[in-house]
Amino acid sequence: xxxxxxxxxxxxxxxxxxxxxxxxxxxxxxxxxxxxxxxxxxxxxxxxxxxxxxxxxxxxxxxxxxxxxxxxxxxxxxxxxxxxxxxxxxxxxxxxxxxxxxxxxxxxxxxxxxxxxxxxxxxxxxxxxxxxxxxxxxxxxxxxxxxxxxxxxxxxxxxxxxxxxxxxxxxxxxxxxxxxxxxxxxxxxxxxxxxxxxxxxxxxxxxxxxxxxxxxxxxxxxxxxxxxxxxxxxxxxxxxxxxxxxxxxxxxxxxxxxxxxxxxxxxxxxxxxxxxxxxxxxxxxxxxxxxxxxxxxxxxxxxxxxxxxxxxxxxxxxxxxxxxxxxxxxxxxxxxxxxxxxxxxxxxxxxxxxxxxxxxxxxxxxxxxxxxxxxxxxxxxxxxxxxxx
Amino acid sequence: xxxxxxxxxxxxxxxxxxxxxxxxxxxxxxxxxxxxxxxxxxxxxxxxxxxxxxxxxxxxxxxxxxxxxxxxxxxxxxxxxxxxxxxxxxxxxxxxxxxxxxxxxxxxxxxxxxxxxxxxxxxxxxxxxxxxxxxxxxxxxxxxxxxxxxxxxxxxxxxxxxxxxxxxxxxxxxxxxxxxxxxxxxxxxxxxxxxxxxxxxxxxxxxxxxxxxxxxxxxxxxxxxxxxxxxxxxxxxxxxxxxxxxxxxxxxxxxxxxxxxxxxxxxxxxxxxxxxxxxxxxxxxxxxxxxxxxxxxxxxxxxxxxxxxxxxxxxxxxxxxxxxxxxxxxxxxxxxxxxxxxxxxxxxxxxxxxxxxxxxxxxxxxxxxxxxxxxxxxxxxxxxxxxxx
Numbered sequence: 001x002x003x004x005x006x007x008x009x010x011x012x013x014x015x016x017x018x019x020x021x022x023x024x025x026x027x028x029x030x031x032x033x034x035x036x037x038x039x040x041x042x043x044x045x046x047x048x049x050x051x052x053x054x055x056x057x058x059x060x061x062x063x064x065x066x067x068x069x070x071x072x073x074x075x076x077x078x079x080x081x082x083x084x085x086x087x088x089x090x091x092x093x094x095x096x097x098x099x100x101x102x103x104x105x106x107x108x109x110x111x112x113x114x115x116x117x118x119x120x121x122x123x124x125x126x127x128x129x130x131x132x133x134x135x136x137x138x139x140x141x142x143x144x145x146x147x148x149x150x151x152x153x154x155x156x157x158x159x160x161x162x163x164x165x166x167x168x169x170x171x172x173x174x175x176x177x178x179x180x181x182x183x184x185x186x187x188x189x190x191x192x193x194x195x196x197x198x199x200x201x202x203x204x205x206x207x208x209x210x211x212x213x214x215x216x217x218x219x220x221x222x223x224x225x226x227x228x229x230x231x232x233x234x235x236x237x238x239x240x241x242x243x244x245x246x247x248x249x250x251x252x253x254x255x256x257x258x259x260x261x262x263x264x265x266x267x268x269x270x271x272x273x274x275x276x277x278x279x280x281x282x283x284x285x286x287x288x289x290x291x292x293x294x295x296x297x298x299x300x301x302x303x304x305x306x307x308x309x310x311x312x313x314x315x316x317x318x319x320x321x322x323x324x325x326x327x328x329x330x331x332x333x334x335x336x337x338x339x340x341x342x343x344x345x346x347x348x349x350x351x352x353x354x355x356x357x358x359x360x361x362x363x364x365x366x367x368x369x370x371x372x373x374x375x376x377x378x379x380x381x382x383x384x385x386x387x388x389x
Numbered sequence: 390x391x392x393x394x395x396x397x398x399x400x401x402x403x404x405x406x407x408x409x410x411x412x413x414x415x416x417x418x419x420x421x422x423x424x425x426x427x428x429x430x431x432x433x434x435x436x437x438x439x440x441x442x443x444x445x446x447x448x449x450x451x452x453x454x455x456x457x458x459x460x461x462x463x464x465x466x467x468x469x470x471x472x473x474x475x476x477x478x479x480x481x482x483x484x485x486x487x488x489x490x491x492x493x494x495x496x497x498x499x500x501x502x503x504x505x506x507x508x509x510x511x512x513x514x515x516x517x518x519x520x521x522x523x524x525x526x527x528x529x530x531x532x533x534x535x536x537x538x539x540x541x542x543x544x545x546x547x548x549x550x551x552x553x554x555x556x557x558x559x560x561x562x563x564x565x566x567x568x569x570x571x572x573x574x575x576x577x578x579x580x581x582x583x584x585x586x587x588x589x590x591x592x593x594x595x596x597x598x599x600x601x602x603x604x605x606x607x608x609x610x611x612x613x614x615x616x617x618x619x620x621x622x623x624x625x626x627x628x629x630x631x632x633x634x635x636x637x638x639x640x641x642x643x644x645x646x647x648x649x650x651x652x653x654x655x656x657x658x659x660x661x662x663x664x665x666x667x668x669x670x671x672x673x674x675x676x677x678x679x680x681x682x683x684x685x686x687x688x689x690x691x692x693x694x695x696x697x698x699x700x701x702x703x704x705x706x707x708x709x710x711x712x713x714x715x716x717x718x719x720x721x722x723x724x725x726x727x728x729x730x731x732x733x734x735x736x737x738x739x740x741x742x743x744x745x746x747x748x749x750x751x752x753x754x755x756x757x758x759x760x761x762x763x764x765x766x767x768x769x770x771x772x773x774x775x776x777x778x
Contacts, residue, residue, distance in 0.1 A: 013423040013629060039702060039705060089504060108618075209631075210634075211462065229496050238496070240402060240593060245599075312429065323428065
């Protein structure tokens with residue numbers, strides 16, 4: 001059990017890239033000025049570094065203008081911002097989203113429904129996690145302020161047809177938001193190809209620092225601020241700019257942009273290898289999500305007759321770090337809302353395991369999991385009252 | 390002009406303490422796990438580090454329970470949270486604040502007033518920046534949901550009588566919030582002595598990292614979350630926990646707690662020395678704020694016949710970094726709302742300079758400013774159309 005640890009929970013968070021850390025370091029220790037302090041050089045240095053990072057991020061997203069990028073503290077803030085600002089402040093009070101969104105979309109919507117008279121339509125998904133474009137079309141009313149559909153699901157990895165869905169919203173004059181936390185840095189995410197008016201992302205999902213994210217806001221689209229105060233972010237998001245982390249997010253965006261082309265096929269192959277290897281050695285497992293339209297680095301499986309959490313505990317003893325469902329709800333005893341939404345019974349959903357890779361994942365990591373996990377599962381199944389082989 | 394730079398804008402932001410950076414570093418490069426991932430050791434390590442940091446912060450504030458500390462992305466978020474959650478979600482729709490609050494209080498209130506039917510009473514202050522307790526008492530109505538008064542003002546340094554004001558609010562059953570950004574780490578800030586129900590703070594104001602703050606919420610006080618999603622922060626603030634920064638905030642709190650006793654009198658003396666030195670060499674300057682009830686590290690002066698910004702530009706050439714008004718509104722041509730509120734005419738307010746020190750400030754820094762600044766001012770006054778000596 002003393003082998004090198006295997007981290008395969010990159011959908012939860014990623015290791016900070018050493019090059020990103022190196023880029024951040026001078027802004028902790030040397031150039032610590034407040035970017036809003038424009039009357040002395042240290043403040044201007046901080047400001048220039050921030051704008052340069054904004055350019056790197058705009059570049060990764062293919063945005064027309066760097067001003068379309070507003071920096072936030074995380075994608076959860078970005079998501080809450082769009083939901084709250086459009087629905088609390090606008091005259092239209094209907095929002096459409098999907099049943100497999102992250103809680104950072106579903107929870108603010110539920111709250112507004114309960115306390116602020118908002119109406120919400122939660123679109124169901126099929127067994128692969130796909131939203132029906134026709135159903136979206138049929139759900140839009142004159143009251144609809146916003147459609148928010150995630151780019152890729154964080155548990156099962158399905159990539160949704162954002163362009164098609166955004167076009168449907170726009171045909172009816174409705175704004176479109178997408179939570180792209182699981183795609184930025186994994187597959188090309190180009191805002192003009194996607195057509196979304198708003199896009200949320202989080203730096204720590206692509207080897208940048210935690211505590212920093214962004215909201216892309218298409219030029220000409222009005223959005224009331226969520227956090228008000230100082231004039232930072234051109235009046236769109238107040239609070240002293242977190243320069244080291246912003247610089248880190250920019251660098252991480254640059255590195256991700258360079259890696260995608262070679263990494264996406266490599267990780268896709270590793271995921272296939274992992275699935276084939278596990279499937280050959282373990283009976284009664286199933287793979288979740290769309291087999292084709294998916295992010296390259298994620299495999300979600302259900303293992304009949306075991307609790308996902310029990311598997312995680314055993315794998316941890318071998319230094320293998322994976323998850324069951326998303327990190328954000330880890331510890332909750334409820335089955336994943338995503339797995340229920342794709343039609344899995346609760347007892348099957350409980351047996352889910354998510355593997356998520358990065359450029360650091362090696363073939364030997366995959367081989368080791370294929371070697372260890374079937375034994376772990378076999379042992380657990382023998383103890384299980386629900387397993388009957 | 391090649392002497393060592395003098396940073397005297399610590400009210401805008403502070404240099405990250407090398408010990409704080411050293412505490413953060415392993416959580417960037419080694420323990421990068423998601424603190425919500427409790428099924429493997431790296432996640433638990435992150436979680437433990439976060440809880441330990443929360444304890445350090447609770448210790449600095451003398452909180453009864455670590456659970457009273459909720460981590461946010463900055464004090465601006467903390468301030469917006471309290472204002473929005475209490476006024477948008479509650480049944481009472483009246484808020485009382487002061488005319489010298491930070492924009493992170495005034496702007497969300499103005500927005501709610503304009504768009505959500507909230508009523509606001511903005512208490513005036515006297516020439517020292519003090520709120521009248523009697524006036525607060527008279528302003529509370531049955532509709533008042535919240536009183537929010539800052540602990541110390543960020544431009545002039547006046548420390549307000551929070552205990553007395555909180556007691557008045559509580560006598561009428563009204564919740565009390567204080568923005569303590571400028572006092573935490575500068576003077577003892579003990580939540581039970583202050584009596585506030587909510588207290589905002591920001592790590593980068595006491596040599597911690599940018600992008601991390603907290604909201605103290607007194608046990609038993611209900612506050613709807615502002616940012617919703619995952620179950621982080623016991624359901625009070627969603628978003629992947631920013632472990633390196635949280636660890637840094639904890640360490641900075643610990644260091645600040647150790648320094649206060651010796652630093653407060655030392656900086657107070659340096660401030661006096663600076664004021665005496667400048668006042669002896671420059672005619673027609675005035676000192677703003679309360680001469681006694683003030684934070685120890687800040688001096689705000691108005692220099693007749695010059696624009697503060699012009700002085701800053703010259704001082705920058707000598708490597709001296711100070712500010713005019715607050716960093717957040719730096720660049721704005723409007724005179725400071727704080728200086729107007731203490732009764733200064735706009736033309737006088739334009740000539741304001743803020744010096745703010747830290748434990749890094751040395752007597753030689755003060756001496757150098759006393760040596761250089763009078764010449765700079767004299768030169769500017771000679772060019773000034775409004776100066777008639």
